Amino acid sequence: MQQQRDRRRRDSTGAVTAETAMAVPVLVLLAxxxxxxxxxxxxxxxxxxxxxxxxxxxxxxxxxSAAIAxxxxxxxxxxxxxxxxxxxVVTVTVTTVVAGPGGALGLVSGHTAQAQxxxxxxxxxxx
Numbered sequence: 251m252q253q254q255r256d257r258r259r260r261d262s263t264g265a266v267t268a269e270t271a272m273a274v275p276v277l278v279l280l281a282x283x284x285x286x287x288x289x290x291x292x293x294x295x296x297x298x299x300x301x302x303x304x305x306x307x308x309x310x311x312x313x314x315s316a317a318i319a320x321x322x323x324x325x326x327x328x329x330x331x332x333x334x335x336x337x338x339v340v341t342v343t344v345t346t347v348v349a350g351p352g353g354a355l356g357l358v359s360g361h362t363a364q365a366q367x368x369x370x371x372x373x374x375x376x377x
Contacts, residue, residue, distance in 0.1 A: 290348050293326055294363050297344040300325035301367035305342040308333065309369035317342075341368040 304321035308314065318331045321344065325331075329346040347360040 286348075286350065290361060290363065293346060293348045294365065296324055296326050297329060297346055297363055298365040298367070300329060300331075301342045301344040301365045304331060304333070304344070305340055305367040305369040308340040308342070309371050311372065311374075335371070338371050339368050340371055341366060 300321040303324055304317045307317035307320050312320075314333055318333070321331060321342070322329070325344055326346050326348075329344050332343040332345075334341045334343075343364065343366045345362060345364045347362050349360045
């Protein structure tokens with residue numbers, strides 16, 4: 251009877267270790283993916299706010315450089331701003347690249363996030 255218990259114990263020895271060794275990398279990858287999704291959401295919100303603030307500033311008559319400087323305070327580093335005026339409406343497009351979850355390792359390429367905002371130019375508000 252004792253021999254049977256010892257044999258069963260030896261047969262399952264290391265099974266938990268092997269299962270853990272398989273599960274840990276999957277959990278790490280899942281955590282990295284979730285962190286990247288959060289980073290995408292935060293970056294999208296920031297560039298949306300930057301586009302809106304820049305468009306509102308331009309619609310009030312502020313200079314383009316001052317309006318973009320205002321937007322850069324909100325936008326992530328490296329964001330690009332494009333301004334278009336047409337038929338009394340100013341449209342601002344902000345674009346940025348969100349690095350992939352591999353970071354310096356470059357496992358996954360970055361994602362380009364873009365946001366656009368438009369505002370009607372107020373009467374008497376500059377050119």
